Amino acid sequence: MTAELVRGQNHPLPGSRLEIRVSVERPVIAGATLNDQDGRMREERWIAHPARPQLPGLEVSRQAAAEHRLAVDLDALPEDAHRLNVLLALPSGDGEPTRFGELAAPFVTLTGLDGEGIANCTLTGLDAESAVLAVELYRRQGAWKVRAVGQGYAGGLAAMLADQGLPHAQELAATINEAVAAGRARSVAVPPPRKDGERSREATVGGARGAADGGAGTAAPSDGRISYQHPNRASAPPPSPPSQTASSSAETGPGPVAGGPAAPSPTPASGSSGPSVPPPSPGKAAGPHVPVAGDANGWTMDERLYNQVWDMFEDLARTVAAYRSAVDFAESRMEQELDKVLSDPRTRVGPAADAARAEARTKQVRLVEQAREVLERDLGQLHAESDVVEPALPAAYARWDNPVWHGYRPPDQTPMAMRLGDLGLPESAGLRIPMLVRLPLERGLWIDSGGHGTGGSSGAGTAAGSVITSDELRRLAAETATAVAARLVAVHPPGDFTLHVIDPAGSASAALAPLIDSGVLPGPPAAGAAGVTTVLEQLTRRVDLVQMAVRSGAVDSLPPDLDTAEQLLVVHDFPHGFDDRAVTQLRYIADEGPSSGVHLMMVADREDAAAYGPVLSPLWRALLRITPVPDDHLADPWVGHHWTYEPPLVPHGSRVLTQVLSQVASARRP
Template identity: 55%
Template sequence: MTAELVRGQNHPVPHTRVEVTVSAGTAVLALAALADEQGRLPGPGALAHPGTPAPPGIGAPGEPAERHTLGVDLDAVAPEVHRIGVLLVLPPGGPQRFGTLPAPQVAIAGQGGTEFASFAVDGLDTESALVALELYRRQGAWKVRAVGQGYAGGLTALLADGGLPAAEAAALADEALRAAARPADAGRPLASLPHAQDRDAAGHPAPAVPGPADPVPVSGAPYAGTPGPAPAEPADGRPTIDYAHPRRRRTTAEAPEPAPSPPAASPDDPDGPPAPVAGDATGWSMDERLYNQVWGMFEDLARTVAAYRSAVDFADSRLDRELDEALSDPRHRLGSPDGSGGDARETARARRDDLVAQARAVLDRDLAQLTAESEVVEPALPAAYARWDNPVWHGGETPEEGPLALRLGNLSLPESPGLKIPMLMRLPLDRGLWIDNGRTGSEAAMTMDTDRLRRAAMDMAVAHAARLLAVHPAGRFSVHVIDAAGAASAALAPLVAAGVLAAPPAAGAAGVADTLARLTRRVDLVQMALRAGAPEDLPPDLDPADQLLVVHDFPHGFDDRAVTQLRYLADEGPSVGVHLLMVADRDEASAYGPLLDPLWRSLLRLSPVPDQYLADPWVQHAWTFEPDLPPQGSRVLGQALDRVARARRATRQ
């Protein structure tokens, strides 16, 4: 049975050798682009076009044609290639918009020609280049994803979106289009051309039969990237979550850790998906591999739910259309003598239910695989990424180096509320955090008592500060607290009792002014030292550690000067190691008017109660964020802070 994919939907690839058939209705150029795990093209050599040798496992693309058959030997593909996409380009001299043409049809079949997935790339308009679909590695196995991403800027825009510099993308696009315009046999040695008996009646080379070690011939292939980057602020105003991190560049003196062995298939189902393995993503360390694996789970859940929702929307719209057609036909209206009206409506509803059931089956399959992966990955996470109830928090020593990211909570979608994806924020913090203790705009917060909500927000801030201290080497972070009214003393008790604060919580207007003045001075001095190229010449009384400022109950105790200093710290502090964590109700700060709007926009809002307000960077789902807090009655937070305090005392001796 062939799976009819919709945009974003994926499907397992059950064969090691596959053929992708493209039917475009007009002459198109089919190219092969090979990308890494992040979907980035590493350079010009990643794009196979008619003027380049065929890469391993993939045949050389052919000249523009209405139909292409692309063969891929997945076992022969280079190990550094993680994504292979099918890319279609309108060549010069013909139509320049896919929107004026029939929707290209893409199908993928295994050995013997048995088709197992297809995709109609519809909804195109001014695009002249598009990513039709991609084959990608996931947990040691291959999958196919329907992409359908078009580019009005043509091949140049597509290559630039794949990570190539603009000038390099333009030059490569020009080279590929020029090569496609030349005769296929131009410039090749005569001895390498097929013999006449190897050509079909139209004079085209007949497809070769690959040997066991030969790459399967490919007459075109793809871009291996995800659709273009999501905007920082979607149209509906929800801030996006960005799990991406700068990829570490390898130097000649470094070598990556060996990648984990490919996961074996489940013993219960040898032909099914491979058993998940913690840390099977790429990375220089196990922590980075786990971080990237969480990133992959996040993307997979976003896309598989998007595919399901798209399929349901399609089924509903088709049902509406068929019901309208039935009502517009006098023979099918209610009360028709032969009862055909009711039959037509029931048939339409049955088709709709069948489509939804098929989409739900695919979703359930993907959710089961992601759940199994989560059950393996979650226990293997290091303390910086782990839940507070993970045994990794009970014992262990203070780390010798800082982590790649910090867990802020969990993310889930309504289709699978039990599947929690860790929300990891990259370190160092390049964006401050704002824990919202207000009730406006949150249905969950509206049901809570105001005092309980404020206490929950401050407990969340203390948990984040404690985690930050516990996962860094002793003395790497200093934590300051502004509690002008002294209302957070109960929540701050664990930090105060452990003696891990840089100074007692600042109270009153004088305490606010003194704390802000010291941190502002630090930012100024470090910036001047860095600009002068003399970071070692800082005053001896300056704390070299990174600083975290926790502000409770803002704007109580703040005057205009203090507000200006706070904005300065939010804007300039992260670049020199001064970070902001605010616990505040935005409505209470409205007296300052638009003066504080830039401050709120620069901070990542978090909620102390489960709430839907964050969007992913791929398909813009509204995700439910749930904070990760120590279990009720557990001493895990106090034990973690005690270890921090002991490590600090040991370093001072």
């Protein structure tokens, strides 16, 4: 039975491996520090934070998120660490809450290997604090306990770290906030906290649930450090904060699955084509899970498929995290055992030393093999699920090569999301997760037409970009923009989405031909400085009018000639043709446009615009960067892996784009 703790109460921990789940109304930074017997953090390496998310026995997220899961193995912590503190801090940034008093009380729960709750607490009473020490795990007489703390700091993260004895607390706090800000330009959308029953499966830390649950769990390596479970559909959802009565909207952020899973509602999701039926109630699985398309929660099939894709994305992230963590632990333990042998002159050489070294290496190999077996089993489950989900996806979620596009008809309603590409990891063995963005777009897009972006650590994107010329890369970037714009038009009802294109030098005319020839683009692309000025003035006026009408509650008083459809501005060859005023208007559209139905997609090389310096930095951070070639620059909101993004290009030689746009244009003419 889960213990409900109030501030100051403690509870014994039954095991060493556990997961700490944090649920907050808006995205927060989660970290953890280690303290000695005197409650002091001895050095900077005793903290796990987004810029350095791993410590021995501890792993936190690289991202700010509304939901966090911290994986902990108490046996793997340093021997002189007697306390582990879980820290929460509000990220700095425009439009972000500056104190916890503006949010619903954060909720923290601890679960064991089997997913069963150990203890939870609600951090009430916070007001002006922007950082809080949520809970602490501490060692007493060889046993570990958890205590609810809830101590807030009005001075923020720096004050909290300084209170624990870190000498350079201000500098480290700045580093953490910079890492979070930089990560937002490459991070997928942070999902909102989920309510009870919103997921039909729940990822947890640790070992298998056993035969009673169908054997779908991930067996924890016998000496592994951290292992995430890939559970079956019968898993029980985690407890939710008592104070939360509704799922809050996520921060407007980057995202492949922007906004997270949709909560079931009494009415069908907008744009859903399936019948409105109650969500299925998860039942106990009698055997191994058999993948079924649409077995997630939701009121319509589109909503269920959307939530199922999100669940697959999270499962793959955590499965790979478990594998990498187990491999890291195996390497770390082998090094410790070898160091122990070498540190004693009596065992440094001779048969005993050779035997100790061989045994350490054998253990390392065995642990890695166990982790690989678990990874392959979980990947097999996800591959099987992908094989049944992909063919069942509606057009808005499907790749261009999916046969569903050949039977395309303009929709009557806007769907809840749209596919923006695919995501994969090096360990995922060809498995690709659809990258879905919620509609209407909550964030603009920046399609990188240069070979020098902010690519990921593994260099996959850099390598891909180096084998083609800069002209070819620009051509692919323009084709990617056309494919994305065409899909946005196609998934909206006729007349509900309007395109505007700025192409000052006419460099993208070949890529734009499908939009122009079909008549989907109302007029020719705006050219030259005069065209740039005209389009930006028109869209800026629209944003201003809509905002004034909404603020005054007089939406009916909008001018009759105002196009009330969603608007998309596609900018090619930036900054050619843009002066300082045009750049300011572009930033205004990027910041204020989405809430007024005006969205921005830029095809640009950041290095070409370097002359504008820091003026454009907020613009780059406000847009989600995608690439015309595979690149590993995106990160998930749970673990922060570098995901390889693959753009949604139309297959070479296919006429599907022309056919779809022709039907869109025909539906508009009447």
